[in-house]
Amino acid sequence: MGASLSLVPVIDYFARREFLAAGLRPHSVTLPYPYDGGDGKSSSTCTVHYWAPPGEPKLPPLLLIHGFGPQATWQWRCQVGPLSRQFHIIVPDLLGFGGSSWDYPTAPPPSEATQAAALAALLDSVEGLKGKRVAVAGTSYGGFVAYWLARAAGPGRIGPVVIASSDVLKTAADDREFLKRAGEEWGAVHELLLPAEPAAMRRVMQMAAHRAPPAMMSPDFVLRDFIKKLYTNREQLSHVFKGITVGTDKFQVTPLSQVYICEVLIVWGEHDQLFPVEKAFAVQRALGGKARVEIMKETGHAPQLEDPARFNEIVLDFLLAADKHAEPSIIGSSL
Numbered sequence: 001m002g003a004s005l006s007l008v009p010v011i012d013y014f015a016r017r018e019f020l021a022a023g024l025r026p027h028s029v030t031l032p033y034p035y036d037g038g039d040g041k042s043s044s045t046c047t048v049h050y051w052a053p054p055g056e057p058k059l060p061p062l063l064l065i066h067g068f069g070p071q072a073t074w075q076w077r078c079q080v081g082p083l084s085r086q087f088h089i090i091v092p093d094l095l096g097f098g099g100s101s102w103d104y105p106t107a108p109p110p111s112e113a114t115q116a117a118a119l120a121a122l123l124d125s126v127e128g129l130k131g132k133r134v135a136v137a138g139t140s141y142g143g144f145v146a147y148w149l150a151r152a153a154g155p156g157r158i159g160p161v162v163i164a165s166s167d168v169l170k171t172a173a174d175d176r177e178f179l180k181r182a183g184e185e186w187g188a189v190h191e192l193l194l195p196a197e198p199a200a201m202r203r204v205m206q207m208a209a210h211r212a213p214p215a216m217m218s219p220d221f222v223l224r225d226f227i228k229k230l231y232t233n234r235e236q237l238s239h240v241f242k243g244i245t246v247g248t249d250k251f252q253v254t255p256l257s258q259v260y261i262c263e264v265l266i267v268w269g270e271h272d273q274l275f276p277v278e279k280a281f282a283v284q285r286a287l288g289g290k291a292r293v294e295i296m297k298e299t300g301h302a303p304q305l306e307d308p309a310r311f312n313e314i315v316l317d318f319l320l321a322a323d324k325h326a327e328p329s330i331i332g333s334s335l
Contacts, residue, residue, distance in 0.1 A: 033045055
């Protein structure tokens with residue numbers, strides 16, 4: 001039984017169905033790989049896979065950026081339906097994830113800055129989006145990328161900004177504390193975030209969710225199947241992990257120059273064990289103290305999945321309120 005049962009295609013089917021029902025369709029585009037290699041030039045390319053409605057936007061555009069873990073369709077499956085009624089949704093796979101890739105191993109791994117530049121190029125390539133202001137929401141690692149994109153592109157191109165469960169201030173000391181919470185058997189963060197064995201997969205699932213994972217997802221044979229099917233590009237993902245610059249001199253957090261002070265929202269799960277909830281307020285202070293903070297009760301690291309109705313309500317209220325004050329003109333992008 002264990003050899004024949006796989007939950008991955010079942011979950012994938014229902015996640016894709018949510019995207020299709022919301023009017024989104026899969027697309028791919030090949031772009032120059034945005035890494036200067038030290039001389040400002042690059043002959044490498046990258047492929048960005050993304051979901052979006054066909055044709056030019058008839059609604060304000062909203063970019064949803066996933067985190068480490070399962071594909072974007074799994075992470076945003078509860079949002080695309082409700083949000084697509086008010087916004088033109090674009091959901092990319094970041095480089096190294098899902099259907100997106102770069103010239104590995106000849107080109108260096110993407111940093112958050114590289115991921116952000118690739119998304120900026122993607123937005124310029126999508127029909128009807130070049131030069132338009134785009135709202136962005138990023139969760140976890142996707143929040144790192146969302147922050148970098150907003151800071152680099154400027155408020156005329158990117159905004160409002162939603163940072164969900166994303167400690168853009170993370171340091172090596174935070175990683176050590178994370179490993180303490182995980183248990184003594186783990187020696188490095190990547191052992192949990194890129195699990196190679198059922199015990200690691202089970203532990204990161206326990207830490208990511210406030211509620212215990214369903215019993216049907218706990219047996220070793222089920223988790224082994226998840227690992228086999230979700231991490232087929234493990235080598236690329238390990239290089240993406242090495243490319244993370246949060247916590248180094250290359251990733252300095254400064255306030256985002258949004259047009260209005262109400263245009264940054266921080267959403268956090270009250271019981272987040274990956275990035276503890278007090279980090280939400282540290283991020284708020286680092287962003288100038290004006291960002292709105294929403295702490296979601298009875299949720300962990302993925303509040304958009306544990307309480308999607310409340311998450312969607314918070315994000316929609318924020319985005320629609322910000323949209324009422326949007327500037328009609330576009331300030332030039334620096335990307």
